[in-house]
Amino acid sequence: MRAVVQRVSQASVAVDGRVVGAISEPGLLVLVGVTHEDTPANAAKLAAKLWGLRILEGEKSCSDVAAPLLVISQFTLYADTHKGRRPTWQAAAPGPVAEPLVDAMVTSLRALGAHVETGVFGANMKVSLINDGPVTVILEM
Numbered sequence: 720m721r722a723v724v725q726r727v728s729q730a731s732v733a734v735d736g737r738v739v740g741a742i743s744e745p746g747l748l749v750l751v752g753v754t755h756e757d758t759p760a761n762a763a764k765l766a767a768k769l770w771g772l773r774i775l776e777g778e779k780s781c782s783d784v785a786a787p788l789l790v791i792s793q794f795t796l797y798a799d800t801h802k803g804r805r806p807t808w809q810a811a812a813p814g815p816v817a818e819p820l821v822d823a824m825v826t827s828l829r830a831l832g833a834h835v836e837t838g839v840f841g842a843n844m845k846v847s848l849i850n851d852g853p854v855t856v857i858l859e860m
Contacts, residue, residue: 720751720752720753720754720757720761720762720765720820720824720859720860721751721752721754721796721797721857721858721859721860722749722750722751722752722765722769722796722857722858722859723749723750723793723796723855723856723857724747724748724749724750724769724772724774724855724856724857724858725747725748725749725848725850725853725854725855726745726746726747726774726775726850726851726852726853726854726855727742727745727746727747727748727789727848727849727850727851728744728745728849728850728851729741729742729743729744729745729848729849730742730746730748730789730846730847730848730849731789731846731847731848732789732791732836732837732838732844732845732846732847733844733845733847734838734839734842734843734844734845739837739838739839739844740789740791740836740837740838741789741836742787742788742789742834742836744786744787745775745776745786745851746775746781746786746787746788746789747769747772747774747775747781747786747787747788747789748788748789748791748846748848749769749788749789749790749791750791750792750793750796751765751790751791751792751793751796751821751824752792752793752794752795752796752797752811752817753792753794753797753811753812753816753817753820753821754797754810754811754812755810755812755816757812757816757817757820757860758820759820759823761820761860762820762821762823762824762827763823763824763827764860765824765858765860766824766825766827766828766831766833767827767831768858768860769781769788769828769833769858770782770828770831770832770833772856772858774854774856776851781833782831782832782833785832785834787833787834787835787836788828788833788834788835788836789835789836789837789838790821790824790825790828790835790836790837790838791837791838791844791846792817792818792821792838792840792841794808794811794812794817795808795811796811797810797811798810798811814840814841817840818840818841821840822840825837
């Protein structure tokens with residue numbers, strides 16, 4: 720699993736003009752992609768890493784300050800752009816494989832005590848955010 724994590728002051732995601740997930744206080748926006756070899760163990764490990772990642776103000780983690788997370792599935796994180804000008808998506812797991820793993824990661828975060836908002840898997844989403852810092856990191860499990 721791969722995640723692009725941004726520290727945000729606030730963030731939201733809309734589908735068809737309707738907000739489906741939002742955080743209105745400092746927290747993390749997490750774009751998460753799944754590849755073919757990923758497992759529920761990867762999902763749980765990523766959730767634990769996100770919950771404890773010390774990139775919030777004052778080197779705090781979401782677990783330290785009960786900060787919310789907005790998690791959005793993002794298969795394009797596994798784009799291959801080595802050849803030509805058109806990316807290929809062969810490294811991204813198909814929806815029936817990826818969706819349960821994204822859901823498992825969200826479930827693991829919630830089991831740790833996190834407040835998690837989400838997008839809609841496979842939908843055309845519009846993401847709005849105020850990046851804080853900016854602080855952006857990439858995680859791979």
